[in-house]
Amino acid sequence: MTLRFDKLGVVIAAIVAYAAFFASFATFRANRIVPGEARSIFEALPPTIGPLLLAIVVVAAIIALLKTPLVLRLAASVVALVALAILIGVAGTFLTPAGNTFARISPASGFWLLIFAFTLLLADVLTRLNLSPLARVGVLVIAALAIGLLLISGRWDSLSILKEYGNRADSFWAEGSKHVTLALGSLAAAVIVGLPLGILCHRVERLRAGVLNVLNIVQTIPSIALFGLLIAPLGWVAAHVPGAAALGIRGIGTAPAFVALFLYSLLPVVANTVVGLAGVPRAANDAARGMGMTDRQRLFGVEFPLAFPVILTGIRIVLVQNIGLATIAALIGGGGFGVFVFQGVGQTAMDLVLLGAVPTVALAFAAAIILDAVIEMTATKRRVETA
Amino acid sequence: MKAWLPSLLRLALVVLLIAFVTNPGWFEPLLKPLTENNAPAIYNQGSLLTLTLLHLRTVLIATVAATIVAVALAILVTRPAGAEFLPLSRSLVNIGQTFPPVAVLALAVPAVGFGEKPTLIALFLYGLLPIFENALTGLTTLPGNVMEAARGAGMTGWQRLIKVELPLSAPIILGGIRLSVVISLATATIGSTVAAKTLGEVIIAGLLSNNLAFVLQGGLIVAALAVLIYDGLSAIERYTARRMGQETGE
Numbered sequence: 173m174t175l176r177f178d179k180l181g182v183v184i185a186a187i188v189a190y191a192a193f194f195a196s197f198a199t200f201r202a203n204r205i206v207p208g209e210a211r212s213i214f215e216a217l218p219p220t221i222g223p224l225l226l227a228i229v230v231v232a233a234i235i236a237l238l239k240t241p242l243v244l245r246l247a248a249s250v251v252a253l254v255a256l257a258i259l260i261g262v263a264g265t266f267l268t269p270a271g272n273t274f275a276r277i278s279p280a281s282g283f284w285l286l287i288f289a290f291t292l293l294l295a296d297v298l299t300r301l302n303l304s305p306l307a308r309v310g311v312l313v314i315a316a317l318a319i320g321l322l323l324i325s326g327r328w329d330s331l332s333i334l335k336e337y338g339n340r341a342d343s344f345w346a347e348g349s350k351h352v353t354l355a356l357g358s359l360a361a362a363v364i365v366g367l368p369l370g371i372l373c374h375r376v377e378r379l380r381a382g383v384l385n386v387l388n389i390v391q392t393i394p395s396i397a398l399f400g401l402l403i404a405p406l407g408w409v410a411a412h413v414p415g416a417a418a419l420g421i422r423g424i425g426t427a428p429a430f431v432a433l434f435l436y437s438l439l440p441v442v443a444n445t446v447v448g449l450a451g452v453p454r455a456a457n458d459a460a461r462g463m464g465m466t467d468r469q470r471l472f473g474v475e476f477p478l479a480f481p482v483i484l485t486g487i488r489i490v491l492v493q494n495i496g497l498a499t500i501a502a503l504i505g506g507g508g509f510g511v512f513v514f515q516g517v518g519q520t521a522m523d524l525v526l527l528g529a530v531p532t533v534a535l536a537f538a539a540a541i542i543l544d545a546v547i548e549m550t551a552t553k554r555r556v557e558t559a
Numbered sequence: 560m561k562a563w564l565p566s567l568l569r570l571a572l573v574v575l576l577i578a579f580v581t582n583p584g585w586f587e588p589l590l591k592p593l594t595e596n597n598a599p600a601i602y603n604q605g606s607l608l609t610l611t612l613l614h615l616r617t618v619l620i621a622t623v624a625a626t627i628v629a630v631a632l633a634i635l636v637t638r639p640a641g642a643e644f645l646p647l648s649r650s651l652v653n654i655g656q657t658f659p660p661v662a663v664l665a666l667a668v669p670a671v672g673f674g675e676k677p678t679l680i681a682l683f684l685y686g687l688l689p690i691f692e693n694a695l696t697g698l699t700t701l702p703g704n705v706m707e708a709a710r711g712a713g714m715t716g717w718q719r720l721i722k723v724e725l726p727l728s729a730p731i732i733l734g735g736i737r738l739s740v741v742i743s744l745a746t747a748t749i750g751s752t753v754a755a756k757t758l759g760e761v762i763i764a765g766l767l768s769n770n771l772a773f774v775l776q777g778g779l780i781v782a783a784l785a786v787l788i789y790d791g792l793s794a795i796e797r798y799t800a801r802r803m804g805q806e807t808g809e
Contacts, residue, residue, distance in 0.1 A: 178643075179641075179643050179644065180643065180644060180647065292647075292651075295647060295650055295651065295654070296646075296647045298650075299646045299647055299649075299650050300646065389782065389786065391741075391745075392741060392744070392745065392781070392782045392785035392786055392789070393745070393778050393781070393782045394744075394745040394746075394748035394749075394758075394759065394762065394777075394778055394781045394782070395745065395748075395749070396748055396749060396752075396759060396762050396763065396766070397748065397762045397774055397775075397777055397778025397779075397781065397782075398778065399766075400762060400765060400766050400771070400774035400778070401771070401774055401775060401778060403771070403774075404593070404771050492656070492657050495659065496657075496658075496659025496660060496661065496662070497659070499659055499661040499662065500661060500749065503752070503763075503766055504766060510661060513661055513662070513665045514752065516665065517665055517668065517752060517753060522668070522669040525665040525666065525668070525669075526666070528662075528665075529659075529661075529662035529665050529666055532659050532661075532662050533657070533658055533659065533662050536657040536658070536659060537654065537657045539657075540653070540654075540656070540657045544653075
């Protein structure tokens with residue numbers, strides 16, 4: 173039997189070799205802002221566990237390197253990732269001197285590279301398995317549950333990012349719910365306004381170029397500027413329109429952030445509604461007209477269902493974009509995970525930056541996977557129906 | 560609309576932009592009503608011209624690097640030797656797009672320090688995606704008969720790539736570059752939260768001192784740059800498409 177190499181496996185094995193033997197596994201810092209000292213796998217883990225982890229990653233890398241069955245590759249990547257996830261917590265406990273509450277242990281480049289390499293392997297396996305949309309959401313749920321379990325079990329409590337969390341547990345959830353409210357609320361507002369506007373643009377051709385041009389120009393205004401520019405008009409509204417201040421409308425804070433996100437969200441929603449409606453086959457419309465459907469019936473019975481996947485694509489773009497942009501709301505006192513990111517940048521406390529950035533990335537990632545699955549399901553459902 | 564009107568508007572915007580960044584003092588009376596407590600109406604902690612040029616330089620460096628890497632990657636995965644990587648690279652690009660720019664920026668700081676470098680990394684990563692996607696579309700949707708003819712004419716794989724595939728997909732690749740530049744122009748302003756010298760500095764100074772005039776001038780310069788560059792690249796795109804004998808929808 174000749175050995176055959178997998179091309180991606182060569183890349184993965186190279187990353188693993190470098191990360192496991194030359195890069196540092198964890199960083200030890202005497203307190204949260206001093207520069208860290210590197211610790212290798214052997215230094216960071218108890219004497220029995222270090223070699224065990226090394227054996228696991230080397231075996232998994234060899235499985236990736238050779239042409240092996242998909243199931244084996246799947247098992248290798250999952251085992252390696254789970255081992256890394258659990259053992260970084262062990263490293264945290266092992267490296268923290270007894271009774272010391274100032275020391276900070278964080279994952280270092282070697283750990284992140286190993287995670288990257290095996291995530292790459294897992295992503296490749298999942299791509300090749302060609303999972304159905306529902307199965308992809310299932311994988312996401314399993315991964316989320318696993319991470320949730322690790323968090324609840326307290327195995328990661330010794331790591332620096334969770335020490336930062338421990339100091340701010342209350343505000344973390346408050347900012348988190350603000351973040352989600354901002355992203356989802358502005359999306360909902362954009363859909364409520366954008367859908368009718370898109371339909372109008374589709375029906376009235378003279379309106380189309382004008383509306384789309386204006387929305388295009390809104391997109392070119394940098395987000396931090398748009399957030400800032402809305403402070404004045406909203407401040408004026410709060411001061412002069414009776415009842416507005418009582419509704420929470422104020423110059424700084426959540427209101428300008430909400431309006432800015434709403435404005436950014438309009439273009440993808442309106443543009444995709446127009447494109448989706450324009451893509452409805454003429455034959456379908458003619459048939460509906462021939463059946464004696466009214467304009468309204470045609471819109472809700474024919475055009476809208478056919479354009480739905482395209483409109484959903486616009487909504488997916490908006491949601492992922494809003495989750496990212498909501499971090500900037502913190503600059504104008506709008507709250508959200510950005511609060512931790514900018515506080516962390518200000519204090520050069522990178523653990524605090526991570527506390528804001530990691531949940532943001534996770535939210536955006538989960539939103540993308542879920543909406544992609546929904547889009548694929550609506551699109552295939554339609555294809556099955558029309559076939 | 561008359562055909563010359565858009566060109567005239569564009570020209571007026573160019574003149575206005577140049578006048579503003581070189582002689583911001585002229586516009587002081589316009590911006591003065593936006594300030595309170597006698598605050599300065601024109602950014603006074605640095606030259607707007609220098610910041611504009613630095614902003615453009617940052618975007619240019621990041622876009623050139625992103626273009627080279629993205630096109631090279633797209634070429635690699637569309638060759639038979641790299642075909643294995645195609646599905647994976649597609650999913651990686653999809654995943655990459657979900658990373659918020661602020662997060663990339665903030666996470667790059669511990670690795671490379673404050674200043675221009677984290678901004679360049681964020682812009683580079685963000686710029687990669689649209690260019691890669693478009694290059695991939697361009698290289699995988701070439702007309703079959705043209706490729707057949709090139710092969711029939713005895714061209715080697717390398718010759719086909721340089722003389723047929725790349726020129727034919729140039730308009731689509733340019734479309735990706737245009738998208739990436741516009742995103743980068745706006746994203747570069749966020750770089751100033753980690754001390755990069757861009758027009759974001761003006762906006763952030765305005766946010767911190769509650770000076771609306773600063774926020775407005777920073778935002779408008781960036782928006783004007785984006786509109787002009789978008790238009791310019793669209794024109795180049797149409798020109799190359801015409802030269803390639805392709806019809807454009809616009």
